């Protein structure tokens with residue numbers, strides 16, 4: 001356990017979470033929104049575009065990019081994409 005400063009509201013809190021308990025619900029909702037956006041649209045748009053589409057601030061988007069959970073998620077999406085390509089190539093050989 002360490003003392004962290006919440007990057008959403010600036011309050012200090014003690015936990016290993018990314019934000020303080022007051023902000024965790026909202027942060028979770030926005031993070032899901034961001035993940036859904038990336039799933040549907042890929043990750044080709046600028047953060048400004050994603051921000052205006054989702055209503056999530058660029059500052060928070062930048063934080064989400066650092067989340068280990070997002071990095072794992074992105075790897076997963078890449079794997080799915082590679083799998084699709086591989087399957088597509090198999091199909092083309094018929």
Ligand SMILES: [Zn+2]
Pocket residue numbers: 006007008009010011019020021022023
């Ligand atoms: Zn907070």
